[in-house]
Amino acid sequence: MTAVDERVLAASSGSAPLRANRMRPRRQWWRFAAALGITAIAMIPVAVVVYLSLRPGTGSTSTATITFENFTNVFQATQTLTWLRNSLMVTLGTVVVSVAVAAPAGYVLSRGRGRTVSGYSLLLFVVQSLPVITSVIPLFIVFAKLGLVDSLLGLGIVYVGVSMSVATWMMAAYMDSVPLSLEQAAWIDGASVFGSFLRIVLPNSLPGVLSTAIFTFLVSWNDYLVAIVFIRTNTAFTLPLGLESFFQQNVTDWGSVMAIAVVMTAPPVIVFGTLHRFFSVGGIGGALAGQ
Amino acid sequence: MTISPAGTEHVVAGLHRPVRRRPRLTSVRVTMLLLVTPSAFLLLLITAYPLGYAAFQSVHDGTLITGGSYVGLSNYGNTLTSAAFWDAAKFTVVFTVVGVFGSWLVGLGLALLLRSKFPGRGLFKVLLLLPWVVPVVVSATSMNYLVATSSSPMPKLFHALGLGSPLFLADPTWAQVTVCVYKVWVSFPFMMLMVSAALSSIDETVYEAARVDGASSWQQFTGISLPMIARSTYISWILMTIFCVNDFPTIYLLTGGGPESSTTPLVVLAYRTVFQDFQVGPGVAIAFVMTLILVVVSTLLYRQIRKATYQ
Known part of the structure; x- marks a missing residue:
């Protein structure tokens, strides 16, 4: 009896659950082993960072297997703390402003119709695909005149602009799922459009807000290209620049390098680890498909 | 038609109505416009303006500081x-x-x-x-x-x-x-x-x-x-x-x-x-x-x- 016949028989004779019980343990085992193997291989670069950051560095007298001296060294002897503070300030500023700008725009894309609205949404699609490098070069020249080069404010402005189109889509996608009837009820009670946006739609799309916030957080926390163009002095470095410049100068001091790397990895991992259930990449795709 | 603030139906509900030649500037339209303004402003500042400037640069022989002179499509x-x-x-x-x-x-x-x-x-x-x-x-x-x-x-x-x-x-x-x-x-x-x-x-x-x-x-x-x-x-x-x-x-x-x-x-x-x-x-x-x-x-x-x- 072939496999297909067996399934057909099992299904048609109504014994599917029985078959499933018999088949499942072996299949499960195979899938578990495959997932374990792939995950283990994929984790190597991450594990290396954590492992090396906890190992005694070169020139250390410690004989312990695990030590935190790399971290104390890095915080005392380098400007990691300054870089961390810079990164946090820029990223939090970007997240707050992005959400504040993208949420109302997303509301308009979600609720409004007509040629202007669909034109604007198409414009956002085109803008999203433009290489950042194209706008970074002219912006550098403009920002140099305005004194925004080498400043965290300038960096934040670029991040908000860069992440805005996707952020707006994500907000629009979530607001699409908030029923119009909720707003209509509020209008009957005399609420304005702005009032219903603020009190009805926004609170009901909190997962969308969180999702957008996570997205912009990752964009600005992980950025290297914009930062390397705009930031010049050590004290204004964000963590990516700090880590990279420290690595260039201390190539063999893996313990310290990886300690900074861990400091840099922790915030996105914590944010994503606690909030990942709110984050839906499908939301981005869905928003795009709806255009 | 549902009850809604004046003119809402044009933007929110009455979307399939034929588009008017000269849309009235109702309070809803103004609200919508205000809601989208910050995003449009950023789009202009961070994307449109630099893009225009980049187009200008690509046909000039300037540096990061000076504009340079027109060189056509030689770049x-x-x-x-x-x-x-x-x-x-x-x-x-x-x-x-x-x-x-x-x-x-x-x-x-x-x-x-x-x-x-x-x-x-x-x-x-x-x-x-x-x-x-x-x-x-x-x-x-x-x-x-x-x-x-x-x-x-x-x-x-x-x-x-x-x-x-x-x-x-x-x-x-x-x-x-x-x-x-x-x-x-x-x-x-x-x-x-x-x-x-x-x-x-x-x-x-x-x-x-x-x-x-x-x-x-x-x-x-x-x-x-x-x-x-x-x-x-x-x-x-x-x-x-x-x-x-x-x-x-x-x-x-x-x-x-x-x-x-x-x-x-x-x-x-x-x-x-x-x-x-x-x-x-x-x-x-x-x-x-x-x-x-x-x-x-x-x-x-x-x-x-x-x-x-x-x-």
């Missing part, structure tokens, strides 16, 4: 006839094709694997997102540790396995392979998320019906799963194409574009031309050509989305 001419540009274009294509389809295949495989229930599935799902969540600067540093010199762990492993001692970052071909593999590693979680989301939206009864009709697992995969997720697949390809062509740090932090420019894509070439050789005009011209390619490719794929609607 584009020089760019399109230089060997460096075509080498970079070739590598961009290789990097993008490997990045898009490599990460898609890995992501698809993992999404299928993680679809059925088995112990620890939730943990694997979260752990497998790490390559995407960990900052590229961090993972590039880690890759440097793993492959950079002949005494790094990976070359040692290859040697121990009798596969020779490849110079992962010093040999041009190996450097290209390393960068591409690294890109797939960074990007597969994104594809996994996209495919998982699409697969979970397929109704389980479709599979049951197919099984009753005697469809094999492979037939179910090619006959149901793939066509049903086609729309999302095209979208993920578009997005990943954009990500790959624009990807600067993944390559720059690992190889710096070397050895001998073998891993220099257009975006790194544009960056180097402007900020290391200080030739603003030619650098912007490269970025513009890149933009053009992106718009063409994503428009073509975008059309495919429209075709791939559910039957």
Whole structure:
């Protein structure tokens, strides 16, 4: 009896659950082993960072297997703390402003119709695909005149602009799922459009807000290209620049390098680890498909 | 018609009404306009204005400080006839094709694997997102540790396995392979998320019906799963194409574009031309050509989305 016949028989004779019980343990085992193997291989670069950051560095007298001296060294002897503070300030500023700008725009894309609205949404699609490098070069020249080069404010402005189109889509996608009837009820009670946006739609799309916030957080926390163009002095470095410049100068001091790397990895991992259930990449795709 | 503030129906509900020639500036329109203004202003400031300025620069011979004089299309001419540009274009294509389809295949495989229930599935799902969540600067540093010199762990492993001692970052071909593999590693979680989301939206009864009709697992995969997720697949390809062509740090932090420019894509070439050789005009011209390619490719794929609607 072939496999297909067996399934057909099992299904048609109504014994599917029985078959499933018999088949499942072996299949499960195979899938578990495959997932374990792939995950283990994929984790190597991450594990290396954590492992090396906890190992005694070169020139250390410690004989312990695990030590935190790399971290104390890095915080005392380098400007990691300054870089961390810079990164946090820029990223939090970007997240707050992005959400504040993208949420109302997303509301308009979600609720409004007509040629202007669909034109604007198409414009956002085109803008999203433009290489950042194209706008970074002219912006550098403009920002140099305005004194925004080498400043965290300038960096934040670029991040908000860069992440805005996707952020707006994500907000629009979530607001699409908030029923119009909720707003209509509020209008009957005399609420304005702005009032219903603020009190009805926004609170009901909190997962969308969180999702957008996570997205912009990752964009600005992980950025290297914009930062390397705009930031010049050590004290204004964000963590990516700090880590990279420290690595260039201390190539063999893996313990310290990886300690900074861990400091840099922790915030996105914590944010994503606690909030990942709110984050839906499908939301981005869905928003795009709806255009 | 529902009860709503004056004029709401034009914007919110009465969307299928014929468009008026001269729309009245109602309070709703004003509200909508005000809500979208900050976003439009930023779009103008961060994208439109720089783009216009870049267009200006690409036909001038200026520097980062001065505007320079008009030179016509010579920047584009020089760019399109230089060997460096075509080498970079070739590598961009290789990097993008490997990045898009490599990460898609890995992501698809993992999404299928993680679809059925088995112990620890939730943990694997979260752990497998790490390559995407960990900052590229961090993972590039880690890759440097793993492959950079002949005494790094990976070359040692290859040697121990009798596969020779490849110079992962010093040999041009190996450097290209390393960068591409690294890109797939960074990007597969994104594809996994996209495919998982699409697969979970397929109704389980479709599979049951197919099984009753005697469809094999492979037939179910090619006959149901793939066509049903086609729309999302095209979208993920578009997005990943954009990500790959624009990807600067993944390559720059690992190889710096070397050895001998073998891993220099257009975006790194544009960056180097402007900020290391200080030739603003030619650098912007490269970025513009890149933009053009992106718009063409994503428009073509975008059309495919429209075709791939559910039957």
